[in-house]
Amino acid sequence: MLSLPLRYEAAMVLSGAGDALGYKNGSWEFCHNGKDILKELKSLGGIKALNVKLPEWMVSDDTVMHLATAEALTEKSGKNCDKGELYKTIAEKYKACMKDMGGRAPGMTCSNSVHDLKPNRSKWEDGCRIDFNHRGGGCGAAMRAMCIGLRYPREEDLPDLLAVSIESGRMTHHHPTGYLGSLAAALFTAYAIQGIPPKKWGAGLMGVLPQAKKYIIEQDFYVKENLEAWDYFEDRWRKYLKKKELLDGTKDPKPDKLKEDERDKFYKELSFSGWGGSSGHDAPMIAYDAILQSGKKWKELCKRAMFHGGDSDSTGVIAACCYGAMYGYEGVPEGNYKNLEYHDRLVKQSYLLYELAYGSEHKEGVSGEKEQRTEEEKGKTKTQGKPMDEGDPVNKDNNSSNTEDYQSQKDDDQVKKSKVDDEQDENQSEEKYEVQIEKDEVQSEETGKVQSANDEVPSQKDEIPVDTEQKATLEEGTPV
Numbered sequence: 046m047l048s049l050p051l052r053y054e055a056a057m058v059l060s061g062a063g064d065a066l067g068y069k070n071g072s073w074e075f076c077h078n079g080k081d082i083l084k085e086l087k088s089l090g091g092i093k094a095l096n097v098k099l100p101e102w103m104v105s106d107d108t109v110m111h112l113a114t115a116e117a118l119t120e121k122s123g124k125n126c127d128k129g130e131l132y133k134t135i136a137e138k139y140k141a142c143m144k145d146m147g148g149r150a151p152g153m154t155c156s157n158s159v160h161d162l163k164p165n166r167s168k169w170e171d172g173c174r175i176d177f178n179h180r181g182g183g184c185g186a187a188m189r190a191m192c193i194g195l196r197y198p199r200e201e202d203l204p205d206l207l208a209v210s211i212e213s214g215r216m217t218h219h220h221p222t223g224y225l226g227s228l229a230a231a232l233f234t235a236y237a238i239q240g241i242p243p244k245k246w247g248a249g250l251m252g253v254l255p256q257a258k259k260y261i262i263e264q265d266f267y268v269k270e271n272l273e274a275w276d277y278f279e280d281r282w283r284k285y286l287k288k289k290e291l292l293d294g295t296k297d298p299k300p301d302k303l304k305e306d307e308r309d310k311f312y313k314e315l316s317f318s319g320w321g322g323s324s325g326h327d328a329p330m331i332a333y334d335a336i337l338q339s340g341k342k343w344k345e346l347c348k349r350a351m352f353h354g355g356d357s358d359s360t361g362v363i364a365a366c367c368y369g370a371m372y373g374y375e376g377v378p379e380g381n382y383k384n385l386e387y388h389d390r391l392v393k394q395s396y397l398l399y400e401l402a403y404g405s406e407h408k409e410g411v412s413g414e415k416e417q418r419t420e421e422e423k424g425k426t427k428t429q430g431k432p433m434d435e436g437d438p439v440n441k442d443n444n445s446s447n448t449e450d451y452q453s454q455k456d457d458d459q460v461k462k463s464k465v466d467d468e469q470d471e472n473q474s475e476e477k478y479e480v481q482i483e484k485d486e487v488q489s490e491e492t493g494k495v496q497s498a499n500d501e502v503p504s505q506k507d508e509i510p511v512d513t514e515q516k517a518t519l520e521e522g523t524p525v
């Protein structure tokens with residue numbers, strides 16, 4: 046069984062990989078034809094041949110803002126921390142991270158809203174909240190919220206997960222379609238950590254929405270506007286789950302057997318404006334659909350969540366995070382994540398999030414997988430476990446026995462991982478949903494059509510073609 050710390054690490058690191066793969070320095074995020082993306086992928090040697098690193102594979106705004114959320118949580122969400130202080134820190138991080146958006150195509154709604162945040166006001170409500178925005182239904186809140194599920198992973202943490210995902214979400218996307226996307230991304234990640242089967246996640250979300258509505262009413266801030274705009278998110282999710290026969294979460298998902306162009310069409314149907322995954326409701330929905338259809342097959346997940354004609358970095362960042370939270374790095378080619386930009390920052394945050402969520406319990410031996418380890422393994426940890434090396438991304442302040450356990454578990458998992466990789470490769474051809482994109486002749490990066498970071502990419506989503514411009518917009522009550 047994979048250790049929880051490793052799943053935390055994979056969740057954070059693969060979220061960045063999913064973002065970078067879907068983004069491809071802008072050229073794949075803004076490509077509207079999944080077939081063209083898969084054709085180019087083939088020319089690059091397939092997913093196994095991809096070395097996701099700078100300068101060809103920058104992470105986009107999704108990962109920069111996800112890291113900002115995570116770094117705020119790990120600074121200010123400890124036991125004695127006040128929520129107001131946390132919200133101020135999130136707002137500070139969102140403002141600061143805007144300096145790191147060159148070439149990463151941030152959304153217009155995020156950029157504009159962050160500008161208005163004033164975290165230095167004494168009351169957080171005065172500086173960390175913005176007016177209701179009738180056009181704030183984009184996916185910018187959803188794409189950065191998965192780490193909230195890692196911080197608050199358990200059922201009893203739900204009130205915290207709900208409040209933090211909504212308040213951080215509506216710092217930029219004060220519209221239910223926007224911030225409920227944040228709630229969905231955080232909730233699905235928490236479900237993945239809990240080991241809840243994906244077929245139950247959609248029904249779980251529907252069960253949590255009344256609590257979210259109650260929270261909004263209790264907060265007494267633009268209640269009327271929020272309630273008037275509330276139904277779109279819920280209706281779209283109910284319609285999707287009904288179509289997939291997942292409303293009660295008991296049936297296994299049916300394989301959809303869609304070809305690339307049919308899948309693009311299906312994602313478009315789910316969308317608000319024709320760009321699948323660009324809104325708060327459909328970014329987590331497409332990620333969820335990809336998870337349901339792919340199971341433990343990374344390559345299939347990539348095809349469905351990162352290589353399609355919609356907003357592929359935002360669906361990729363969510364889907365890949367949940368994959369890592371469930372399966373660790375199983376079946377993921379090392380080149381897809383090992384040299385990823387901000388890899389070490391992501392690893393560090395995963396460790397700190399894990400410590401905040403579970404650390405004290407493990408120290409007390411109350412729960413978690415450490416209990417399941419044998420005395421022999423514990424002995425091994427004492428002799429083989431070593432403090433983090435110089436330059437290790439993990440905070441050296443945490444070089445306690447816990448840190449040693451963590452490192453040791455990672456080492457064990459690494460061995461298991463390579464075995465699983467081999468087995469998975471052998472089994473791949475027998476799987477129902479055959480991945481057709483990887484068995485092509487391997488072409489080296491040097492000869493492949495890898496885009497240089499110097500190539501022109503849109504710096505803002507408002508500079509992209511007209512039909513994709515609506516990413517961050519959703520007008521209240523407008524039918525799809």
Ligand SMILES: [Mg+2]
Pocket residue numbers: 068105106107149150358359
């Ligand atoms: Mg992006």
